[in-house]
Amino acid sequence: MNTDLFSRPVQLKNTVIDDDFWNQIRELVRTEVIPYQYEALHDRVEGAEKSYSIDNFIKAGKVVKDLSQGKEVAVYPTDKWHYDDKNAPEGAFHGWVFQDSDVYKWIEAVGYSLTTHPDDELKAKAKEIIDLVCNAQLENGYLDTLYIINNRNAVFENLKDFHELYCFGHMAEAAISFYNATGERKFLDTVCRFADLICDTFGEDKIKGYPGHEIAEMALVKLYDVTAKEKYLQTAKFFIDERGKKPYYYDKALGKETVEDNYHYNQAHREPRHQHEAIGHAVRGVYLYSGMADIAKRYGDDELYLACKKIIENIINKKMYITGGIGSTSHGEAFSFDYDLPNDLAYSETCASIGLIFFARRMLEIEPDADIVDAMEKALYNTVLAGMSQDGKSFFYVNPLEVLPEASHKDSRKNHIKTVRQKWFGCACCPPNLARLVSSIGEYCYTQNNDTFYIHQYIGGKVYADKAEIDIHSNYTEDGKVSILVSSKESFTLALRIPKWCDTFSFSHNAVIKDGYAYFEISNETRIDAHFKSEVKIIKCSNRVRSNIGKVAVTKGPFVYCLEEVDNGKNLQMLSLDKHTSFFVEGENIYADGYREKDCEKLYSAWEEAKKEKVKLCFIPYYKWANRGENEMTVYIRIE
Amino acid sequence: MNTDLFSRPVQLKNTVIDDDFWNQIRELVRTEVIPYQYEALHDRVEGAEKSYSIDNFIKAGKVVKDLSQGKEVAVYPTDKWHYDDKNAPEGAFHGWVFQDSDVYKWIEAVGYSLTTHPDDELKAKAKEIIDLVCNAQLENGYLDTLYIINNRNAVFENLKDFHELYCFGHMAEAAISFYNATGERKFLDTVCRFADLICDTFGEDKIKGYPGHEIAEMALVKLYDVTAKEKYLQTAKFFIDERGKKPYYYDKALGKETVEDNYHYNQAHREPRHQHEAIGHAVRGVYLYSGMADIAKRYGDDELYLACKKIIENIINKKMYITGGIGSTSHGEAFSFDYDLPNDLAYSETCASIGLIFFARRMLEIEPDADIVDAMEKALYNTVLAGMSQDGKSFFYVNPLEVLPEASHKDSRKNHIKTVRQKWFGCACCPPNLARLVSSIGEYCYTQNNDTFYIHQYIGGKVYADKAEIDIHSNYTEDGKVSILVSSKESFTLALRIPKWCDTFSFSHNAVIKDGYAYFEISNETRIDAHFKSEVKIIKCSNRVRSNIGKVAVTKGPFVYCLEEVDNGKNLQMLSLDKHTSFFVEGENIYADGYREKDCEKLYSAWEEAKKEKVKLCFIPYYKWANRGENEMTVYIRIE
Numbered sequence A, B: 001m002n003t004d005l006f007s008r009p010v011q012l013k014n015t016v017i018d019d020d021f022w023n024q025i026r027e028l029v030r031t032e033v034i035p036y037q038y039e040a041l042h043d044r045v046e047g048a049e050k051s052y053s054i055d056n057f058i059k060a061g062k063v064v065k066d067l068s069q070g071k072e073v074a075v076y077p078t079d080k081w082h083y084d085d086k087n088a089p090e091g092a093f094h095g096w097v098f099q100d101s102d103v104y105k106w107i108e109a110v111g112y113s114l115t116t117h118p119d120d121e122l123k124a125k126a127k128e129i130i131d132l133v134c135n136a137q138l139e140n141g142y143l144d145t146l147y148i149i150n151n152r153n154a155v156f157e158n159l160k161d162f163h164e165l166y167c168f169g170h171m172a173e174a175a176i177s178f179y180n181a182t183g184e185r186k187f188l189d190t191v192c193r194f195a196d197l198i199c200d201t202f203g204e205d206k207i208k209g210y211p212g213h214e215i216a217e218m219a220l221v222k223l224y225d226v227t228a229k230e231k232y233l234q235t236a237k238f239f240i241d242e243r244g245k246k247p248y249y250y251d252k253a254l255g256k257e258t259v260e261d262n263y264h265y266n267q268a269h270r271e272p273r274h275q276h277e278a279i280g281h282a283v284r285g286v287y288l289y290s291g292m293a294d295i296a297k298r299y300g301d302d303e304l305y306l307a308c309k310k311i312i313e314n315i316i317n318k319k320m321y322i323t324g325g326i327g328s329t330s331h332g333e334a335f336s337f338d339y340d341l342p343n344d345l346a347y348s349e350t351c352a353s354i355g356l357i358f359f360a361r362r363m364l365e366i367e368p369d370a371d372i373v374d375a376m377e378k379a380l381y382n383t384v385l386a387g388m389s390q391d392g393k394s395f396f397y398v399n400p401l402e403v404l405p406e407a408s409h410k411d412s413r414k415n416h417i418k419t420v421r422q423k424w425f426g427c428a429c430c431p432p433n434l435a436r437l438v439s440s441i442g443e444y445c446y447t448q449n450n451d452t453f454y455i456h457q458y459i460g461g462k463v464y465a466d467k468a469e470i471d472i473h474s475n476y477t478e479d480g481k482v483s484i485l486v487s488s489k490e491s492f493t494l495a496l497r498i499p500k501w502c503d504t505f506s507f508s509h510n511a512v513i514k515d516g517y518a519y520f521e522i523s524n525e526t527r528i529d530a531h532f533k534s535e536v537k538i539i540k541c542s543n544r545v546r547s548n549i550g551k552v553a554v555t556k557g558p559f560v561y562c563l564e565e566v567d568n569g570k571n572l573q574m575l576s577l578d579k580h581t582s583f584f585v586e587g588e589n590i591y592a593d594g595y596r597e598k599d600c601e602k603l604y605s606a607w608e609e610a611k612k613e614k615v616k617l618c619f620i621p622y623y624k625w626a627n628r629g630e631n632e633m634t635v636y637i638r639i640e
Helices: A020-041 A053-068 A100-116 A120-135 A145-150 A164-182 A186-201 A216-227 A230-242 A249-254 A282-299 A302-318 A350-366 A370-386 A405-410 A430-439 B020-041 B053-068 B100-116 B120-135 B145-150 B164-182 B186-201 B216-227 B230-242 B249-254 B282-299 B302-318 B350-366 B370-386 B405-410 B430-439
Strands: A015-017 A446-448 A452-455 A461-464 A468-475 A481-488 A492-497 A505-507 A512-514 A517-522 A526-532 A536-541 A551-556 A559-564 A575-577 A583-586 A589-597 A604-606 A612-621 A637-639 B015-017 B446-448 B452-455 B461-464 B468-475 B481-488 B492-497 B505-507 B512-514 B517-522 B526-532 B536-541 B551-556 B559-564 B575-577 B583-586 B589-597 B604-606 B612-621 B637-639
Touching: A015 A020, A015 A100, A020 A100, A020 A120, A020 A430, A053 A100, A053 A120, A053 A145, A100 A120, A100 A164, A100 A430, A120 A164, A120 A186, A164 A186, A164 A216, A186 A216, A186 A230, A216 A230, A216 A282, A230 A282, A282 A302, A282 A350, A302 A350, A302 A370, A350 A370, A350 A430, A350 A446, A370 A430, A370 A559, A452 A468, A481 A492, A492 A526, A505 A517, A517 A526, A551 A589, A575 A612, B015 B020, B015 B100, B020 B100, B020 B120, B020 B430, B053 B100, B053 B120, B053 B145, B100 B120, B100 B164, B100 B430, B120 B164, B120 B186, B164 B186, B164 B216, B186 B216, B186 B230, B216 B230, B216 B282, B230 B282, B282 B302, B282 B350, B302 B350, B302 B370, B350 B370, B350 B430, B350 B446, B370 B430, B370 B559, B452 B468, B481 B492, B492 B526, B505 B517, B517 B526, B551 B589, B575 B612
Parallel strands: A452 A492, A575 A637, B452 B492, B575 B637
Antiparallel strands: A015 A461, A446 A452, A461 A468, A468 A481, A481 A526, A492 A517, A505 A526, A512 A517, A536 A551, A536 B604, A551 A559, A551 A637, A559 A612, A575 A589, A583 A589, A589 A612, A604 B536, B015 B461, B446 B452, B461 B468, B468 B481, B481 B526, B492 B517, B505 B526, B512 B517, B536 B551, B551 B559, B551 B637, B559 B612, B575 B589, B583 B589, B589 B612
């Protein structure tokens, strides 16, 4: 690693977002998603699956109170992934084993929102919930409502399948967000007490376990960055170093011994530093890789960084949909093998693309890399945004690249492919995850070090950098034009990322172009105009991807486009793009020349050149699909 | 129905097969498959999953003896689909709930084999096993080893999931086969006692249940044909009439009530006579439809026949692979929706294609139909034959149209797709089913009535028809030439099926051509030479089948061809067929001009016309694939 290239993100409070494209999305999150989720956490949304989240904290708080008063407290089994009115007694924990994390993700999003948009009423609501959370902490610092309600003596017994360390991670991220927004320490102190317990519990000469669902690693690093308590960093490192060592901890915990590699689903098949391929449950994966990058940077660990590099290259070059979606199989919500990217069976979970953005940002802190930013951008503008409806009221968990409603309804291989967004998930990871990313997007646009300020993503607004104030006027998503006004008293280098999709770009000032970035020496007030000409492009996929042979996708700027039945009629597979077409852009739509094969009902017949008619094709941005009712959709189309 | 068109198959003993193509396959079944399966039933094949079949009959026989001596007999639970050394006590039943049927299918195959190829040693072995079976019959006629061993008081309690009536069906078919071969009644009488019990148990004013896995319907009709006992026919009709009536019998048995349609998997969602689409578990389906056709014919039931017609048309026109495979989803081994025929996820069970042949033959007995024979032929020469290796020692259960070994190993969505045939299945339906079909193939070639003798399939040999002796010299699979020598003292009509794949045919005599058959008036000794010119054809699939858009398959005569990696290199998806190619046939191989795209490792890049080189493509018959080790295979190839 070249430490000269290290950089840090800008703190959220030092960023202001003001961007025609993003303002409306962020407003939706603030005015629709966050309030809606507040109601959902309280089980007050009619027709939505029950969350039980707040209820669990109230129950756990009562347990803690009863214990402190020496009262006897009931014990319930902790033997399932999900508890509900049918399989659990009324007094017991309800919901998924990771249900607490929904509350934390909501608080985290609220913290970000308060940072950039103060709101006393919202803050009061968050503080009420934080009080419930803090009241549920055991005297020793432990805080997970499943075990507090059901069985205090069973904590940390099933690290592989249950989610105490995962919930801890989200708790830490939430507390940090709320502390950064308000300066109020109560929640942060609560988290630190739990973190202290974790540091006292896990390590060399202690329990040599590690999280089944990763996130604690990067959360502990964040907590270290805020508190400067070295042991948090050390425990994060321990979790990464210990993971996947043989004999496996999970084997020992389960009283068995596996000789062959196992626990791929949890990325615990071998030590992370020896992992060179993205494997297993995709969200777990990118959360682990984020923590690995954090530790690699903070410890100057070249071997661990090399693993991160190999993994992110493997994702970007062999395992990522053009939409920035990752995790191509629903079995285990997991990465599949190289180049296995089926369009109609995709899993491509919204959360996985969010996690990829976390991982990408951490890699950029080690070394700027235009390929990584490109992947981050693909994920952000396509899969992540597709996760939410245009009215902010419904969400996709799974983001396919081809949808036939009949298949989703009748073919159980595809029943994970929803044709319209859903209101709320019992397993509600995606909506609050999306809310927290969108509310904190400022943390993903820039990084800086003593010499250089990097602009990786062009979102309009203002940044208070270490050495300058930078105003960004962005028309990036429209025509690729960006104006950057720098007010600086010190000289520094401004690095502007050149999008990979852009063949023609120009700057108002001379720049040194290197590895996908344009470098400008700034010494005083300067206005740099950049133009990243965004043209409609026809993109092909590697012919190793079997499902896309002979097909192409259409893109413009950061956006991948798709065809919907509502614009193009049924049987989208019968359409093809004319390879000589020109494109006509109108608003967000792109029109092109194409063909439609004549419908052939006969199942088998002698081959003849297909009969087809000329048609106008209408493409819309992928992130806007399924906002006009249930219909067919495809990203890829044949070209001829 | 037009009863003038009704016809009957020729009894197996009146057929002799002597055909270069079929002799070797039938010899393999006789000399390899039947002996191998005998060993497998006895659990004497090293490395193969245990069958437990013979063992169960021995155990059940002991129970029967103990009961007759007034001894107390143990009771074990009947609560699983599969019992083995790990989950069942030593004295209890072992294997699948339908394990008995493997023994019956073996006896059935032996019966057919003895009919055409007497073999005292084999007959003695079969009689030994038959003795074991007969000894296991309860005094009241009941005979299913699961319940006899585990719990005599629980019989017929779970018709939906357990397989007593299914095993009975196979038992009846076996006993009839052995009786027809040897004239020995012992096994047939045993079966009749069980059949009598079934007739006494099920019916109006009795238990109104019906089989969860169909076959008893057609078996009872066969038993009626042999014994002339009317009640067998009536009970078969009862099973079909009662099936799917609401409120559902299965609901009542399980103590619940479903309002919406249910039990599609078992084709019990509605009354068979109101079913117009092939649905649910494919093998169950075609077995039911076979029984429906039997009953429709014997009762002159037009409504039921219409249902059969609609269903077979639905299969042939919308739900059948070009290889005659049916059941395109592994979930429930089931039919999917219309035109959903993915190549790489196919289930296409060998047994389902065998069942389709059963159904097709019964439909031909009602009315000759060249489309139905065509489907039967596709199934026989492609999927069924592909089910067995060239050495008769290993078998496919699942018959995909596209295989990438890496996907089968790494993608759990495809772990039902085996890349090489397996030695023996614990759930061993396919190998013995294949053995019984191949051994009795003479029953599927011809039907006759008072006026007409139909030759549906051209397999060389001799037939002793009601009105003539017919010698068939067939080179059908090679060049489509067939010579038919008829020795007859009576005049009759000879009807020769004209294959659907054949555009150019000629006959040595004048014929009336009608609906895919050529009709000849025969009045004395005549030799008719027919030539069905088999040319290599390029076949396209309906463009409603999404996975085959832009692709074609190559066929010649009844055979569908495929490409294998061993002949054409890796990444078969990069190949395409030159639309102007001529074809060169050498032995069973077909060579053609094509292209191979240059391998493009880069996942996403600007589209440009694919770089490709000219290559010679080598196609082999589909049924021969996977005989040269594990490798890629595809039936469909892009055309350009």
